[in-house]
Amino acid sequence: MADTKEKSESNEKPKPRIRPIVRLGIFLIAHSFLVSVVCCTAGVLALFLLPVLAKNTYISENALMPGSASPMLANQHVLEGNRLVNDLTSSNLKSSETGIESQRIIARYMLDLGAEASIHKFHRQLNHFHPLHFFSSPDSGIIEENYSCSSYGINTVGIIRAPRGDGKEAIVLVTPYNALKSGLGEALSIGIAYSVFSLLSQVTWLAKDIIWLVADSRYGEYAAVSAWLRDYQTPKFSSLSTLDAEMCPDIDNLYDLKVNSITGSKFSSSFKRAGTMAAALVLKVRNKSDQFEDTISIYAEASNGQMPNLDLINVVNYLAVHRQGLHVKVEKLWSLLNSSWLKILGEIFESLGKVAKSLNPKWKFGITATEYVEGTATLASSLYYQALGLPTGPHGAFRDYQIDAITLEILPKFSSDKVRHSDILLRGGRLIEGVIRSVNNLLEKFHQSFFLYLLTSPSKFVSVGVYMIAFALLIAPLPIVAASLYVDASSLGNCSKSDKSTPSASLDTDEHSITIGSWMWLNSAKLVFLVHLWGAIVSLIPYVICQIPDCTPTTSFMIWVLLSMLSFLTLYSVLASPLSCAKASQEKEWALVKSVTISSVFIGLGLMSVINFATAEIGALLMVPMCLLARPLKLDVRAGTLRSFSRMIGNLVLGLIAFPPAAFFLLKGMLDGFGSVNVGAFWIWVESLWAWNSATYLFIGMVHLPCWVLCIHILLHTC
Template identity: 75%
Template structure:
C-alpha cells in the first residue's frame, strides 16, 4: 500500500445479508397493500360469481351403493295396503274432529300386523325462550317444568329386525303426522311409508334394521324427531322418562290392541347409517310430479353428497317419473344483472370453444341464472344455521339424513292417480333404502362440505374456499401496512419536535409511548368486542318482560345496547395515566384500524371453520367496510374526487353493514320493501338463538363490534 498500511480481512466491511425471498415478497405485498387489496377483493367477488360455471356434475363415489342395480320389488299389494291406511286415517279425521289416540292406535295396529316391534315414545315440547346458558346445550335443559298430560306428544315407532343383520346398524324412515289435526298430505306420507315398510317386512335381503317413526307433529316437525333421537342416544332412568306413557291415564288406551305386543318401553336398534324424512306436500304441480330435497342442517352442516346423489340418480335415470328439485331464490331468476352476466359468460364460452374445442368454459345464460339462484339459496340456508327440515335433528348426531318432499300433479279428488303416485314414490324410497343397505360402513367417500347449484351439480370446498380466501387475504397486509405507516408518521413527528426543542427526546421514552399507544388501540377493540358479548346476553332480560311486541323488543334491545356501550366504555376505556395528558395524535385512527382489521381477520377465520357460508356473507359486507374506513374529516379536508368517492362509499357501506339494515335490505329485495319491518329482525334473531345457531354469536360478537369500530374510525377527530 502507498501509506505503508495493509488492510486485514477483519477490517473489511462485511456485506449485509439479503433478506430471504419469502421475506422480500412479504415486504413487497405490504408496500403495495392498496393495489393488492383491490385485486384480491375484485378477484374474490368474480370467483364467487363464477361458481355456477365451475360446478361439477354429481357422481356416486361409493361403489358399494349400486343404486338401481336391482329391480324394484314393491307391488300393487303394498300400495293397496298403504291406500287402505290412508282411507282409515282420512275417515277417522272426518268422523272425529280430534282423532288423537285413535289414529295412533290405527297406525300401531298396521305396524303390528306386519310383525314389527311397536312401541310408543312420549315427549313434551321444549321452551324456545332465550337463555344465555342454553346456547349449544342439551335440549333437555330447555324442557318445560310444569306440564300436563295434554301437553305431551306421542310418537309411534315400528322396528323391523333384519333377517341377515346382527342388530348393529339401522336405517330410519320418519314421517311427520299430526294426530290431532292432520291433512291429506300427511296421510299420504304415512301411506307411502307404510307401503315401503310392508315390503321391507317381507324381503330377505335386508341387512340393517328398519326403524319407522311416525312423529307426532302437533308441536312442529322437528321437536318430536329431536326428542326421540335424544332418548335414543342418551337413555333416561328416571320416573319421568319419555317412554313412560302410563303416567297419563289416556295413554292406557294405546295398548289395547287385542293381545298385540305394544309397549311403552323405549326400543332401540343399531347405529343409524342414514335417515330419510318423507313428506307429501299439499300443493300440486301443474306439469309433473316432483320431489324436493332439503339437506341443510344446523350451523350449515350437510349430509354426505352420495345420499343426495342416490335420490337424483334413481329419480332421473330409472324412470320413476319425478323431477328432482332443490330450493332456489326465485327473485334472482328475474334479475337483469344476472341475465347480462350469464350472456357474457355464454359468449366467452363460445369464443373459447371456437379457439380450442377442448376448452369447456361457459354455460348457457339460463343455466347460469338458475345455478346462481340455487347457489344463493344454498349459501343463504347454510348461513342461517337453521335446519330446513326434521332431518337436521339427525345431523346433530352425525347421522346423514335428508328430507324428501313429494309434490303430486293431481289434486285430492283425483283418486285414479293415487295408486300410481304411491307406487312410484314407494319405488324411489325402496331404491334409496336398498342402496344404503348395501353399505358396509358409514358414508365417507363423497363430500360433506359443498354448495349445490342444481340437483346434479355441486361446488366442492376446494373451489368455493378460493373466493373466501381472496376476499380476506388483504386484511393482514393492510393491518401491517397501517401499523408501519402509523409508527413512521409518529417517528417523523417526534424528530420534528426534537429539532425545534433545545432538549433532545430520548429514544427509550419514544419507544415506550409508541408501545402504550398500540396497546390503547388494542384495548379499545377488546372493550368493543366485550360489549358485543353483553349485547348477546341482553335478549335474556328482555324476554322476561311480558306482552312485548317484536318491534318493542327490538327497540328496547337497541336502547340497552347503546347505554351499555356508554357505561362500559366510560369505565374501562380510560387510557393509561401517563398518556392521559396527551392529545389524540395523527396515527391513532390508523392503529385502531389496524387492530380492528386484525380482529376481523381472526373472527372470520374462526367462523369459516364453524359455518363457512356465514363467514362468506360476513366477509362480503365487512371487508370493504373495514378497508375503506377512514376519518371523514380527512377526506372532506382533501376535497378531491377520490376522497369524495370514498366518503360516499363509507356512508353507503356503513349503513348496509349494520346488521338490522342488512337484514331489511335483503328481505326487501327478496320479499318487497313494503313487507319489511324492524320487528322482523327481532323475530329472525329469535329464531337463531332458538335453534342454537352460531350465526347469532357471530353477529353479536364479531360483525356488530367491527361495524361499531368502523363507525368510530369514520367519526375520529384525528
C-alpha cells in the same frame, strides 16, 4: 495504509441477505392498496364464477350401486298402503280429541307385519334463550310444569330386525303426522312408508334394521323427531314414564293391543332401540300442489350450515330422475330469476365460454345464460340457508348426532282421484326402496364424498376446494393492510419525535420514539377490546328481555337498543374514556385503531369459516370493504379531491348497509318485498337464531356489530 484498509474490510461482517419470503412481505405491505383492490375484485369475481365452475355430481361410494337391482315393490304393497290411507282419512277419526285412535291404527298395522311396535311419549320443550347452549342441541330441556294428557305427544315406532344383520346398524324412515289436523298429504306419506315397510318385512337381503318413526307433529316436526333421538341416544328416566291409563284413560286404546296371532308380535310400552343409525330419510307429501308434473324437493341444510354427505343426495337424485321419472328440485331465491343484471352477467359468461371453446374445443368453460341465472339463484339459496344456521326440516335433528339425513317432499300433480294416489304410492315407495337398498349395501358410514359443498342444481355442486378461493381472496388483504397501517403509524411517530440536534441525541431520541411507538398500539387494542366486550354484553341482553312478560317484538327490539346504548356509555365511563388519546398521537391514532380492528376482523372471519363457512362468506362481503375503506371523513373533506369524495360516499353507503338491522331489512325487502319489513321482524329473526342456537347470532353480536362500531368511530375521528 493499504493493509490496514484490507484488514478493516475483511473485519466487516457481511450484510445478512433478506429471505425471498420477507422481500415478498415487504413488497405486499408497500403496495397494500393495489393488493387490496386486486384481491377484493378477484374474490367477488370468483364468487360470481362459482355457477360456471360447478361440477356434475357423481357417486363416490361404489358400494351404493343405485338402481342396480329391479324394484320389488308391487301393486300388492300399494294396495296395503292405500288401505291404511283410507283408514286414517275415514270420517270417524275426526271426532277424536287426542289423536290416540290414529296412533292405534298405525301400531296395529305395524304389528300385522311382524314388526316390533312401541310408542314414545314426549312433552313439548320450551325454547328459551340461554347463553351457554350454543353449539349444542337446540332443545333447552325445559318442560312445561303444568302438563296434562293433551299436552304431550306420542310417537309411534316400528322396527324390523334385519335377517342378515347383527343389530348394530339401522336405517331410519320418518313420516311426520299430526293426527288432530291431518290432511291427505300426511296420510299419503304414511301410506308410502307403510308400503315400503311391508315389503322390507318380507325380503331376505336386508342387512340393517329398519326403524319407521311416525312423528307426532302437533308441536312441530322437528320437536318430535328431536325428542325421540334424544331419548334414543341418551336415555333418561323421568316421571314421564309413569303416565298410565289411570292418569290418561285414552292411552288404554294403545296398551290394549294384544299379541298378533299370525306374526306373534306384541305391542311394547318400553322404549325400543336398534343399532347405530347409518342414514335417515324424512318423507312428506304435499297435498295441495300447482305442479304440472310429479316433483320431489330435497332439503338438506341443518343447524350451523351442516350438510349431509353428498352421496346421499346423489342417490336420491339418480333414482328419482332415472328410475321413477320424477322432477327433482332444490330451493332457489326466486327473486334472482328475474334479475336483469344477472341475465346480462350470464350472457357475458356465455360469450366467454363460446370464445374459449373456439380457441380449444377441450375447454369446457361457460354455460348458457339461463343455466347461469338458475345456478346462481340456487347457489344463493344454498348459501343463504346455510348462513342462517337453521335446519330446513326435521332431518336437522339427525345432523346434531352426526347422522346423514335429508327431507324429501313429494309434490304430485294436482289431481285427487284414486288412480293418482296409487301412482304416487308406487313411485314414491320405489324411490324410498331404492335409497334404502343402496344404504343397506354400505359396510361403513358415508365418508367418500363431500360434506362441505354448495348446490347449484340437484345434479351440480361446488366443492369446498373451489368456493374457499373466493373467501380466501376476500380476506387476504386484511393482514397486509393491517401491517401497512401499523408501519406507517410507527414511522410517522418516529419522524415526528426526532429533531435536528447532535447525532447521539438524535439516535437516543429515535430509540426512545421507537420504544414508545412500538407500544402505541396498546391504546388501540384497549379500544377494540372494549367494543368487543360490549358486543358480548349486547348478545346477552336478550336473555334479560325474554323475562319480560307480554312484550311485543317491536317493544323488545326498542328495549334492546336502549340497553345496548346504556351499556356502551357505562363501559365508556368506567374504563376512563378509552376513546380519547393524547394530542401528540391523535394524528395517526385512527390508523392504529383501524389496524387492530382489521386484525380482529380477520381472526373472527377465520374462526367463523370453520364453524359456518356461508356466514363467514356473507360477513366478508359486508365487512371487508367497510374495513379497508374506513378513513376519517374529516380528512376526505380537507382533501377536496374526486378520489376523496368518492371514498367518503362509499364509506357512508357501506356504513349504512353493513349495519346488521339495515342489512337484514335490505335483504328481506329484496326477497319478500319491502312491505313486509318492520322493526319487529328483526327481533323475530334474531329470536329464531338464538332459539336454534345458531352460531350466526354470536357472529353478528361479537364480530360484525363491534366491527361496524369501530369503523364508525374511525369515520368520525377528529384528526
